[in-house]
Amino acid sequence: MTPSLDSLAPCFQGLIPAMLFTCSAEGVPNAAYLSHVDYVDASHVALSFQFFNKSRRNIAENPKATVRVLNPDTGQGWLLSLRFVRSETSGALFDRMALRIESIASYCGLKGIFKLLAADVYEVTAVRPAEECGASPEAVTVSGHVPADPVFTMQALQHMSARIHAAESLEQLLDSILAGFAEVYGFTHSMLALATGESNVLVTVASRGYSENGAGAEVRFGEGIMGMVAEARKPIRISGLLRGMLYAQAVKIRAQQAGMHAFDARVPLPGLANPESQLGIPLLVRGDLIGVLCIESETPYRFHEDDKTSIELLGSYLAIAVQHMQLHERADVVASTAVVEPPQPAPKAAAPASQPGRAVREVVFYSADECILVDGEYLIRSLPARILWKLLSARMRDGRAEFTNRELRLDKSLNLPEWKDNLETRLLLLRRRLEQKCPDIRVVPRGRGRFGVEVGCQLVLAERP
CATH class of the missing domain: 1.10.10.10 (Winged helix-like DNA-binding domain superfamily/Winged helix DNA-binding domain)
Structure with missing residues (x-):
């Protein structure tokens, strides 16, 4: 039975490189690794166009191609027969694919250089198993993901919702939610950065799973996954981050050799020294950016589609809860100010006495x-x-x-x-x-x-x- 593209969703996460096979009008074949294959709909995929000039020339002469993708959950490879339809340089599809690439580029000081030139849309005319791939034990070890039980997912959301309702302060709310990610979902490394009123800057106020709490670390818009999420106000999920960064570094070396030296300083990775998977969620309330939630792991392909869906939904509740805490405190102050005179200076008291022996x-x-x-x-x-x-x-x-x-x-x-x-x-x-x-x-x-x-x-x- 031929699988649907929907059922191949794990193949499109970028964890294992895809390969694109094209052929010129004269019959000369060409194979190239792809940065990303993106699911568009039930009969179309999009390929990232960045540097594949030979593949592009072949497609201009012969619009048919084959792409091989690998399912990291099962190790099974699949061959997709393609026919070129169009190339997009703007719009929702282009923005989604570009955001992922820009997030990786920002870590290496390559933002604006290592970038998506176009999203090439192809019709999928056939899907067949790649028999030579088989079920790779190595690939199965990489993931081994079992789809989430819908009942468990609902119970997990109910548990996290109860944590939100039980919180009596902003500090308790943030700490409880991050603890819940570890206890309920098994996401042991997470952090939250909130807006403080300063333009284009978030500040980390809570984290879990790291040797230092990182409080006060500034996240500038457009830097790293949290900065990219804040700038775009859209969620970002990256699998196989280390592979993507190695690819970006190779591009950087080639660009430097070509005389392009105007790179930004490298932005240190937040939290884990070598994260393989990251999920960033914007906390939005009616379009206002409240903050950004980031979860990361040293395991490739740690965050799946069901995880992303659950955390996005939870992020909506969390954003409202954070804003409610802030506005509720503000309302208490406004109400008290209406009936109470401004505080008078406190009576002069003795300053704390010197205490020998204390630091x-x-x-x-x-x-x-x-x-x-x-x-x-x-x-x-x-x-x-x-x-x-x-x-x-x-x-x-x-x-x-x-x-x-x-x-x-x-x-x-x-x-x-x-x-x-x-x-x-x-x-x-x-x-x-x-x-x-x-x-x-x-x-x-x-x-x-x-x-x-x-x-x-x-x-x-x-x-x-």
Whole structure:
């Protein structure tokens, strides 16, 4: 029985290179490896056109071709008989294929050079097994995927939904969701970056499975899979990432030999040193980008179509939940401001006394760069830095240890936006950075809209231009 193209979906994930066979008008054959074969519909596929000039010339003379793809789940190869239909350089299909290639290129500083020139659409006129391929034990070991049980998938989504509903704070929500990915789906390496109001930049606020939490790591639009997801606002799934990067590196060497040296600096891979599979999901609410969720694995072809579908659906709920947490806190502050006078300066209190034997930490705020260094090492910048400086200065000057989100919002010197200030996200980022880089200083939640500053060392504060 001839399989449908739909049933060959695993073959189109790019884990194992496909081969394109063409023939010139004179009957001279040519074979070339393909970067990607994309499923279009029940009777069409699209091939990525990047560098295959000989194949392109053959197709112009003879529109028939054969492509061999391999199913990583079973090891079975399939030969697709093709007839060229058209070449697309824009539109949804082109954008989808280009986004995957650009994501890999961005890791190697090749964005704009290692790129898709066109998506060539072919009609599939026949599908037959490639008998010489057989069922490769190596290929089966690569994946061994069993399609998800629909009941399990629904139960998993219900479990994750319950985690969302049970969360009482933004921090608890993010940590619980990442823990759920590990416990329910077996995805042990994940991270979340949220928008903070700064243009074209996300900031990592939660992660799981890594030696360091990575809090404060900036994700610029267009850099790496998270940056590409943020820029395009579309999900990206990459299998066999290492193979794609090796291919991109080979292209980079060829381009350098041709005199093309204008490459961006290489963007370090987030999290795992050698990820083989990555899945990036944009967190969107009515078109607004709330953040990006990224899950990765050292296993090739770890994320399948059913995984992508489940995580995309979950991402929609998560985006709404994150925005709700942020807006709910903001609404509480607005309501309280309507009936309560702005806070008066706290009574003068004795500054914390010197305590011999305790570690001394020098905290320096550089006003021009709006960043804080602790003992000469970078801690944090921008609004979180201004907030921390305000808190530590108040503690040193007035002996205060308790603060509220409301007073931060009313403090004009912090220059918070009038709306969508994402204060909770910034406070969460500040807490995580302190936990990672300076555990002697802690910002501890005391309840909704309240927090304390605990210091386990002697502080020396200095402000410099």
